[in-house]
Amino acid sequence: MVSIKDLIKISDFEWEIPKSFRQDMRVPVRIFATRELLEVVMDDKSLEQAVNTATLPGLVGRVVVMPDMHQGYGFPIGGVAATRYPEGVISPGGIGYDINCGVRLLGSQIEYEAVKDLLDSIASALNHYCPSGVGTTGHVKVDYAELDRVCKEGSKWALKKGFATEADLRRTEEGGCLEGADPECVSKKAKERGRDQIGTLGAGNHFIEVDLIQQVFDNQAASAMGLSEGCLAVQIHCGSRGFGHQICTDYVQEFQGAVRRYNIHLPDRELVCAPLDSPEGRSYLAAMRCAANYAFANRQVLAHAARKAFEEVLAGKVSNWHLHQVYDIAHNMGKIETHEIDGEKVTVCVHRKGATRAFGPGFEGLPEEYRKIGQPVMVPGSMGTSSWVLVGTEDSMKRSFGSTCHGAGRVMSRAKAKKTVWGDRLKAELEASGIRVRAGSLSGLAEEAPQAYKDVDDVVTTVTGAGIARKVARLVPVAVIKG
Amino acid sequence: MQRQAAGYCEHEHTADWELEAWAPDLAGLLEQAARGMYALAGTQLHPQPRLQRDIHIAADDPESLLVMFLQELLYLGETEGVGFDDFEVKVKDLQLHARLSGAPIRSQSKEIKAVTYHNLKVIENEDGVRARVVFDI
Numbered sequence: 105m106v107s108i109k110d111l112i113k114i115s116d117f118e119w120e121i122p123k124s125f126r127q128d129m130r131v132p133v134r135i136f137a138t139r140e141l142l143e144v145v146m147d148d149k150s151l152e153q154a155v156n157t158a159t160l161p162g163l164v165g166r167v168v169v170m171p172d173m174h175q176g177y178g179f180p181i182g183g184v185a186a187t188r189y190p191e192g193v194i195s196p197g198g199i200g201y202d203i204n205c206g207v208r209l210l211g212s213q214i215e216y217e218a219v220k221d222l223l224d225s226i227a228s229a230l231n232h233y234c235p236s237g238v239g240t241t242g243h244v245k246v247d248y249a250e251l252d253r254v255c256k257e258g259s260k261w262a263l264k265k266g267f268a269t270e271a272d273l274r275r276t277e278e279g280g281c282l283e284g285a286d287p288e289c290v291s292k293k294a295k296e297r298g299r300d301q302i303g304t305l306g307a308g309n310h311f312i313e314v315d316l317i318q319q320v321f322d323n324q325a326a327s328a329m330g331l332s333e334g335c336l337a338v339q340i341h342c343g344s345r346g347f348g349h350q351i352c353t354d355y356v357q358e359f360q361g362a363v364r365r366y367n368i369h370l371p372d373r374e375l376v377c378a379p380l381d382s383p384e385g386r387s388y389l390a391a392m393r394c395a396a397n398y399a400f401a402n403r404q405v406l407a408h409a410a411r412k413a414f415e416e417v418l419a420g421k422v423s424n425w426h427l428h429q430v431y432d433i434a435h436n437m438g439k440i441e442t443h444e445i446d447g448e449k450v451t452v453c454v455h456r457k458g459a460t461r462a463f464g465p466g467f468e469g470l471p472e473e474y475r476k477i478g479q480p481v482m483v484p485g486s487m488g489t490s491s492w493v494l495v496g497t498e499d500s501m502k503r504s505f506g507s508t509c510h511g512a513g514r515v516m517s518r519a520k521a522k523k524t525v526w527g528d529r530l531k532a533e534l535e536a537s538g539i540r541v542r543a544g545s546l547s548g549l550a551e552e553a554p555q556a557y558k559d560v561d562d563v564v565t566t567v568t569g570a571g572i573a574r575k576v577a578r579l580v581p582v583a584v585i586k587g
Numbered sequence: 588m589q590r591q592a593a594g595y596c597e598h599e600h601t602a603d604w605e606l607e608a609w610a611p612d613l614a615g616l617l618e619q620a621a622r623g624m625y626a627l628a629g630t631q632l633h634p635q636p637r638l639q640r641d642i643h644i645a646a647d648d649p650e651s652l653l654v655m656f657l658q659e660l661l662y663l664g665e666t667e668g669v670g671f672d673d674f675e676v677k678v679k680d681l682q683l684h685a686r687l688s689g690a691p692i693r694s695q696s697k698e699i700k701a702v703t704y705h706n707l708k709v710i711e712n713e714d715g716v717r718a719r720v721v722f723d724i
Binding site: 374 | 597604655
């Protein structure tokens with residue numbers, strides 16, 4: 105067990121667990137949190153899981169943990185770990201089952217005041233066009249050959265099919281397509297699960313939310329993103345569905361043998377890994393990229409559906425109902441990137457598990473309009489509370505492998521949330537506060553209640569206080585669609 | 588209160604679900620874990636038509652057998668829309684042969700993404716075997 109007395113305080117927002125804490129640690133753990141946020145997670149296993157993560161072979165720098173951390177399986181949620189490429193390892197569990205789970209933000213010039221009486225219709229139209237819930241299939245059906253193209257092309261496939269614009273792709277991480285995806289490395293089972301789920305939201309904590317841009321903190325950045333106070337925005341949070349879940353499952357299973365073959369000793373079997381330059385490691389990386397591209401395509405099809413929903417309700421009622429892409433970013437991903445570590449440029453595989461890439465100004469992979477301000481980062485709050493738009497900073501590049509937080513972070517178990525929150529009462533409370541709710545499952549809604557999460561404002565205050573992100577705008581929800 | 592010889596219960600986990608199952612032997616443990624998983628997901632089956640599936644899995648250790656068995660049930664649920672409520676499970680030398688009876692799924696309130704190996708250990712004691720499984724949801 106890790107306790108607060110084991111931590112070295114670096115600043116009000118930063119703490120370290122030294123490498124000496126446990127004999128098998130290869131690097132220290134750096135935690136971005138206030139003392140209050142740390143105390144909240146002392147009841148769960150987040151920090152113990154971070155220490156376990158610090159035992160992976162080939163790690164460089166330090167394992168980084170974000171203030172929205174909570175207990176996961178293997179890695180903590182909110183964990184970032186970089187392994188030297190190609191000698192280090194890649195760990196499927198360190199990326200997660202929902203590969204490229206992420207958030208897309210669409211902005212608009214639609215003024216809330218002009219459409220507030222139409223929000224019920226917008227919520228219903230979104231619910232109609234964006235299938236959600238357990239076992240739901242999408243409106244887009246593909247055969248196996250087409251699925252292979254989705255795997256290889258991601259959002260480029262969506263562009264060819266008329267679900268995307270060039271601007272959408274430009275404003276997506278990696279242009280919505282990771283190179284090196286190989287469908288041959290994906291099992292038949294994964295393809296069976298993924299074939300009819302493109303354009304579906306899923307269940308759990310996934311959602312589509314219509315927000316009001318309540319306050320802008322950085323005019324230059326907000327202007328570059330087309331975000332104006334008083335206007336609407338839409339967030340889409342989902343990932344690679346059953347396709348990604350099965351790919352991770354397959355490789356976690358296969359790597360149980362790989363750790364024996366490569367003589368890797370780990371404190372938790374969920375951390376299983378293989379060298380990046382081994383056949384197993386290369387195969388997983390190629391399969392993971394298929395799931396990443398599937399998720400980019402999935403969110404793109406959902407964005408297209410959201411645009412249809414807005415058009416159906418608002419055409420003829422307001423002059424401009426268009427939803428423009430602000431950015432689409434992953435928070436469960438493994439990426440080969442170059443970072444400066446102790447003055448040396450090192451190519452690494454950055455595992456982000458419940459952490460968002462947050463590259464600072466000047467990064468060449470950003471579209472021209474964002475190069476001066478840094479990469480947009482979306483931090484959704486818990487249902488019914490605010491969400492944030494941030495940008496990456498030069499400090500995030502130096503101190504957190506160009507990463508920051510990804511959300512509010514759970515603090516209450518689902519079991520406890522179910523016992524203390526009634527779904528129908530929560531729905532009524534949200535609606536009484538002006539938030540339209542479309543939910544497939546009331547018990548699922550209860551599990552995602554705001555009181556089950558930390559205060560997202562505290563999380564954002566921590567990452568901005570630590571300097572690994574900068575505030576751009578704060579959003580508040582006006583309609584929520586959940587599976 | 589005396590515990591039943593076989594059963595399952597849910598434990599607190601911040602983000603996911605942790606299920607404990609116990610039984611006199613490994614075959615019984617697999618059955619209880621499957622029943623627990625369906626219960627956690629709120630799975631309801633149609634009364635008809637009844638259907639059967641035979642499953643064969645070979646694993647390197649009891650933990651892998653448990654994960655692979657539950658994972659197979661998730662896969663069948665998602666791709667064929669079927670769930671099971673009657674289990675004939677035999678395990679010998681880490682080879683599982685199961686005849687499952689069930690029906691099409693009528694409704695399910697929760698989506699289970701995967702069965703994890705997190706801290707998974709099948710523990711033998713004088714009462715039989717037990718294990719705690721964490722599901723990613």
